[in-house]
Amino acid sequence: MTNYAIILAAGKGTRMKSDLPKVLHKVAGISMVEHVFRSVGAIEPAKTVTIVGHKAELVEQVLAGQTDFARQTEQLGTGHAVMMAEPALEGLTGQTLVIAGDTPLITGESLKNLIDFHVNHKNIATILTAEAEDPFGYGRIVRNEQDEVLKIVEQKDASDFEKQIREINTGTYVFDNARLFEALKNINTDNAQGEYYITDVISIFRQNGEKVGAYTLKDFDESLGVNDRVALATAEEIMRRRINKEHMVNGVSFQDPASTYIDIDVEIAPEVRLEANVTLKGKSKIGRASHLTNGTYIVDSILGEHTVITNSMIEESEVADAVTIGPYAHIRPGSHLAQAVHVGNFVEVKGSSLGERTKAGHLTYIGNSEVGSDVNFGAGTITVNYDGQNKYKTLIGDNVFVGSNSTIIAPVSLGDNSLIGAGSTINKDVPADAIALGRGRQVNKEDYAKRLPHHPVNK
Structure with missing residues (x-):
């Protein structure tokens, strides 16, 4: 049998109090709808239809080229949203997963198990359920003696007995595709909200004597639907625990997992040590046996093996093996640091390449520069790359020594083996093997200090 999927991502998410569509709020580095889409991929759907509505173009940009889209121009409930997928799925044979785009914690494994359960039990519909310690507010799953689902009872409609039921509806379903769209033609808006509910389809199946089942999640956390910022923070915390646990199982050491923040697409090799308050974002990759100390913040960057990053920030850059950075250094986008820098x-x-074994020990700015190997920058060195309108490049050869407190005004090149005297301002090319001095002449005025009121002689 063939699988299909419908992802519901049309809602505004009023309780988020945000201009951004709810499903685009991020958890561990990617939007909630991307988490759902990735999990749905585990069932290998022949076709996925994402229902969009509020600021549809923003959601479409995130999933462009990966899914079909259908627009729900009016927000008339979950049943109405699913109806929007009919033109893309009508007439197809198989089973269709219906899942909300605000459930980022659901795993692909659980969705595969749900599909398998549905097929093996020959159900017309299967509801994904969960056991809640406190089921208040959730729709309850009422079963018969054969373990089939009789109905879903909302909190406000539940009897005292039904309120004791802990099995709740997660809002994720699998349907026989053809029967789903047939039943949707028979639901109505005769309810307090005046909306079409997908749960009404379950009642229609039961009235027709068709088999409805339920598959229960092993982990209640997966059922979390995010409707406000509190739930968003909860989802972030749970996802972070999952991510950190996976890295620890794979050989990464954490000083304090609870205070280490790693996005879902980050790759970390074994033997890496992470101290507390480390943040790794985007698609960063951390090489084997590297050590990242407290406060390090890395975004979309690649680190080689045996690097040591001490309380520093690296953005959109590449760092080779055995590089040491920090403390309090900032590697800005477009930088490339070669081995043992x-x-x-x-x-x-910023936007610079540093050759092997080059050193900039302290208090230095290197911008828009191509720097060779074995270069030494003295303290306080500045490459002046911006004149207020344009950026210019500095070229520095191999084995160059730049004395402390030097100012290198681009565009300029410093040849191999050249030496820049401390305190120099350099605005002309320096040939290879030359010494360049760009200082003002020092003048000593004998006994002039005695004329100043603060001199001891005048007190």
């Missing part, structure tokens, strides 16, 4: 405290590198 050292970038020390209060050093900023």
Whole structure:
């Protein structure tokens, strides 16, 4: 049998109090609807239809080229949203998963188990359920002696006995595709909200004597639907625990997992050590046996093996093996640090490449520069790359020594083996093997200090 999927992503999410569509709020680095889409991929659907509505174009941008879209121009309930998928799925034979785009914690494994259960039990519909410690507010699953689902009872309609039921509806379903759209033609808006509810389809199947089943999640956390910022933070916390646990199982050491923040697409090799308050975002990759100390923040960057990053920030850059960075360094986008480079405290590198074993120990700015190997930057060195309108490049050869407190005004090149005297301002090319001095002449005025009121002689 063939699988299909419908992802409901049309809602505004009023309780989020946000201009952003609810399903685009992020959990562990990607939007909730992307989490759902990835999990849905586990059932290998022949066709996926994502129902969009509020700010549809934003949701379509995120999933462009990966799914069909159908627009729900009026928000008339879950049943109405599913109706929008009929043109894409009508006439197809198989089973269709219906899932909300605000359930980021659901796993692909659970969805595969749900589909298998549905097929093996020859159900017309199967509801994904969960056991809640406190089921208040959820729709309850009422079963018969054969374990088939009789109905879903909402909290406000439940009897005292039904309120004791802990099995709740998660809002995820599998239907026989053809019967789903046939039944949707028979639901109505005769309810307090004046909306079409997908749960009414379950009642129609039962009235027709058709088999409705329920598959219960092993982990209640997977059922979480995010409707407000509190639930969003809860989802983030649970997802972070999952991510960190997977990395620990794979050989990564955490000083304090609860205070380590890793996005879902980050890759970390074994033997890496992460101290507390480390943040790894985007598609960062951390090489084997690297050590990231407290406060390190890395975004969309690649780190080689045996790197040591001390309380520093790296953005959209590449760092080779055995590089040391920090403390308090900032590697800005577009930078490339070759093997065994050292970038020390209060050093900023932006859009630059540094060759092997090059060192900038402290208090230095390197911007829009191509730097060779075995270069030494003295403290306080600045590459002046911006004149207020345009950026210019500095070229520095191999084995160059730049003395402390030097200012290198681009565009300029420093040849191999050249030496820049401390305190120099350089605005002309320096040939290979040359020494460049760009200082003002020092003048000493004998005994002039005695003329100043604060001099001891005048007190």
